[in-house]
Amino acid sequence: xxxxxxxxxxGSGKTTLAVNLSARLAEDGDNVxxxxxxxxxxTEVFSDMRSQSKLEPLFSSVxxxxxxxxxxxxxxxxxxxxxxxDTGGRDSKEMRxxxxxxxxxxxxxxxxxxxxxxxxxMLNIYQExxxxxxxxxxxxLVNRVSPNPFLAKELNNLKDYINEAKKDKGLEKVIMLESVxxxxxxxxxxxxxxxxxxxxxxxxxxALKDFEGFYQEFLKIVNxxxxx
Numbered sequence: 134x135x136x137x138x139x140x141x142x143x144g145s146g147k148t149t150l151a152v153n154l155s156a157r158l159a160e161d162g163d164n165v166x167x168x169x170x171x172x173x174x175x176t177e178v179f180s181d182m183r184s185q186s187k188l189e190p191l192f193s194s195v196x197x198x199x200x201x202x203x204x205x206x207x208x209x210x211x212x213x214x215x216x217x218x219d220t221g222g223r224d225s226k227e228m229r230x231x232x233x234x235x236x237x238x239x240x241x242x243x244x245x246x247x248x249x250x251x252x253x254x255m256l257n258i259y260q261e262x263x264x265x266x267x268x269x270x271x272x273x274l275v276n277r278v279s280p281n282p283f284l285a286k287e288l289n290n291l292k293d294y295i296n297e298a299k300k301d302k303g304l305e306k307v308i309m310l311e312s313v314x315x316x317x318x319x320x321x322x323x324x325x326x327x328x329x330x331x332x333x334x335x336x337x338x339x340a341l342k343d344f345e346g347f348y349q350e351f352l353k354i355v356n357x358x359x360x361x
Contacts, residue, residue, distance in 0.1 A: 134359065135206055135216045137231040137238045142251040143222030145241045146276045148175040149320050151219035154239075156191045156329030157348050163214040165192035168206065170231055171221035172198050183327030191329060203230040224258070232262045235269060236359055239351075241276035241314075244291040256298060256307065263306070270358055271307045274347060276314045288313065308354060312347040315339070 136154070138147045148171070155167040169176040174196050183190065193213070197205045202218075209216060218231040232238055240255050242248050252273070259271050273295055278288060295309045319340035323333035334341035 134214070134237070134355070135210065135218065135235045137218040137220060137228075137235040138241065139220050139228055139232060139238050140240055140242065140251065140255060141222060141224045141228070142248060144277075145222070145243055145248065146314070147222070147241055148179075148219055149324075150239065150241055150274070150276065150314075151217050152176055152179045152324075153320075153330050153344060154348070154351075155194075155215075155217045157331060157344070158215045158217075159191040160329070160331060164212075166209055166213040166216045167192055167194040168202070168209075168216060168218045169194065169196040170198055170202055170218050170227040173221065176219055179324055179327065181327075182324060186327040188327050198227055200226050200230065202227050203234045206231070206234040224254075229258075229262070232258070232269070233266055235266070237270045237272060237355070239272045239274055241274045242291070243277050244275060244287040249291065249294060252295070253298065256302060256304060259307065260302060260304070269306065270354075271304070272310055272351070272354065273307065274310050274312065274314065277316045278313055280315050280317075310347065310350055312343070312350045314343045314347055317343070 138151045140147055151167060155165050159165045167176055176194060180194055206216060220228040220231050240252065242252050263269055275288060275291060292309060299307050317340035319334055319338060320330060323330050326333060330341055330344050
C-alpha cells in the first residue's frame with residue numbers, strides 16, 4: 134500500500150503526519166518505508182533526533198526527489214507492507230509522481246480561506262490524475278486546528294465546503310474524514326525526543342487521542358475500500 138501526503142501549501146502538517154503515520158503503522162507490525170520527496174528533507178529531523186536519543190528506528194527512511202521517484206516507489210513496493218511518501222509544499226514533479234504511484238493520498242488542510250483555495254486546486258489535480266490512476270482514494274484531513282472553541286464555526290464551514298465540492302465535482306472516491314487533529318505542543322516535543330506521538334504521550338493525552346482517532350478511522354477506510 135502506497136500512501137502519499139500531499140498539499141501544495143506549506144504549513145499544513147504534512148511531515149508530522151507522515152512521520153507519525155509511518156510510526157503508527159510500524160507499531161502495528163507493518164514493515165514501513167518513509168520516502169522523503171521534499172528537497173528540504175524535513176523527515177530527516179525526526180530520524181536524526183531519534184538517533185541522538187539512541188532509540189531504535191521504527192521504520193526505514195530514504196530521501197528521493199526527481200522524476201525517478203515513481204520508479205523508486207515501484208521498485209520498493211514488494212519489499213514493504215506500507216510506503217509513505219512525504220511531498221513538499223508545492224505542485225512539483227515529485228508530488229505528481231507520488232500521486233500517480235499511490236493507492237491513497239491524504240490531503241491535510243487547515244480551516245482558513247487561504248487553505249480552502251489551495252484545497253480546491255488539489256482536488257482539481259486529483260481529478261486529472263484519476264484519468265491514469267482510477268482507483269486512487271483521496272482522504273481529506275482537517276489538521277492543525279486551534280483548540281480555541283470560538284473557531285468551531287470555521288471548522289464546520291470548511292467541512293461544509295468540502296462536502297459541497299465533492300458533490301459539484303462528482304468526486305466519489307474523495308472522503309472527508311470525521312477525525313480532526315488539533316494543534317498540540319506534544320507533536321513538537323515528541324520530535325525533539327525523536328519519538329512518535331504514541332511513544333511520547335500517555336494514554337490520556339489529547340494529542341494522542343486526536344491522532345489515534347484519525348488512525349483508527351484511516352484503518353477502517355483502508356479495510357473497507359482497499360482491503361489491505
